[in-house]
Amino acid sequence: MVDVETELKNLSSDFDLSCKDLSIIFAAGHGKRLKSQTPKMLHEIWGVPTVVRVSEIAKKGLCSANQIVIVGINALDIARTIGKDKGRAFVYQEEQRGTGHALYVAMEFLSRIKFIPENIYIFPGDMGLITPEAIRDFKKKFKNSNYEMMVLSGNYQGNPLENYYGRIIRVPEKTRKSFSRIIEIKEFRDIKALKGIYKTNFENKEYCFSKKGLLRINEFNAGVYAFKGRSVKKYVGEITLDNIQHEMYLTEMIQIFHKSSLSVGVVPVKENYVVFAFNNRSVLKKMEEIARDKVYDKLKNIITFKDREDFFITEEVVNKILKLDKNGRPLDIVLGKGVHIGKGVDLNVGVVIKDHAYLDGNIKLSEGVIIGERVHLSTYPNQVLKIGRHSEIFQGDIIKGNLEIGENCRIESSVNMTGSDENPERIGNSVLIKGTSYVFGSTIDDNVQIEHSVLKNKHVHCVRKKDGTIQPIRYILPPPEGVNSIED
DSSP states (O other), X not given: OOOHHHHHHHHOOOOOTTOOEEEEEXXXXXXXXXXXXXXXXXXXXXXXXXXHHHHHHHHHHHTOOOXXXXXXXXXXXXXXXXXXXXXXXXXXXXXXXXXXXXXHHHHHHHHHTTOOOSEEEEEETTOTTOOHHHHHHHHHHHHTSOOSEEEEEEEOOSOGGGOOSOEEEEOOOTTSTTTTOEEEEEOHHHHHTOOSOEEEEETTEEEXXXXXXXXXXXXEEEEEEEEEHHHHHHHGGGOOOOSTTOSOOGGGHHHHHHHTTOOEEEEEOXXXXXXXXXXXXXXXXXXXXXXXXXXXXXXXXXXXXXXXXXXXXXXXXXXXXXXXXXTOSOOOOEEOTTEEEOTTOBOOTTOEEOTTOEEESSEEEOTTOEEOTTOEEEOOTTOOEEEOTTOEEOTTOXXXXXXXXXXXXXXXXXXXXXXXXXXXXXXXXXXXXESSEEEESOEEOTTOEEESOEEESOEEOOOBOTTSOBOOEEOOOOOOOOGGGOOO
């Protein structure tokens, strides 16, 4: 049986002790409301597990490799998916007792290794639309402030009863010097459980709020925090279980800091979508739609989409297209409905990919290549599939592996082609393959025409007849096996 903590240690790396900033990613949650066998943190947004997105973007936005990922449920699955990297440590939260407890576990780990960074930034692992720009802005505002703690907030638009986020409670009286200062964050479930007027104190004054008034607060806690490391180390142990969930809420640090005369600030996010997180499938679907719309907006004036609501292009390929566009030449790339373009694919000028084609792997398309409907092109990570200029792959073909197709080729419908590491496939220029054919690990010379054939590890030469025409290749089949099992 694998020891979880030992395996997590093997997946962890040392911190850069000279770096002042550290991110903590909360990735230990259950995700019960998703009703899925896939761990919550491994649900994908635009082709990437949400926790991987948050982890990488936090490092990029903070310009710091130092990171703690708190894992609990499905700890090893999540840690292995994120992977080992410089400055990243995985810390096991055996019991999930709330966000405050997750922070406590992280600070215990830092104390054990005798490293307390100057600034600590906390992110939920399901915030899959967070951007480096939003993180950089949050970091800048925290560093330019006198706050010991800062909270990132969003603005909810919609039915208050469907807003499950914690509410940011601010000082409501404009006549007071502390107007608009944050008093506390009240969780949705705790507000729902209130029986009467809610009373709270801030700077020696009592404030009263109705249950209805609290529910109608639009400003919500995004779950992103910044702390001064020394302060959070000193006070994290004071978090209690005094709430309807009987959990340790990280947000209680606000009241703890207030009592200790430490200042707390709130910064509204510029773009609301970047702080969306999900607890159910409908929100996850909405986040996926937002991610798709962002890709469409980047490319809509560069390439043509047949259906703006039904396509997938991995971000790596998006960046390649943007780079191609900088050359100043019209791209004339057309993508059909339901097209899937995965990591590793290189598009080119004049490429047309028709409806529901699937491309994934190290696929290099030259100028003017046409990929037909429902074509499947794929490679393993160490393989390359190249298709030459002005070649066309017809509807429904399956082409996989270590394979190169020359220029001006026509691979008509019902053709399967495969090249392996040991048996790469090389197709010359102006080759025609048609009919129900399968070609594996073969070399085919220029101008050859093949029809209704099965070729395995063959070299097909271009042979000309006496009249100068090319000898077609038809009905080449391997010897049959198992004939004795068949009768009329």
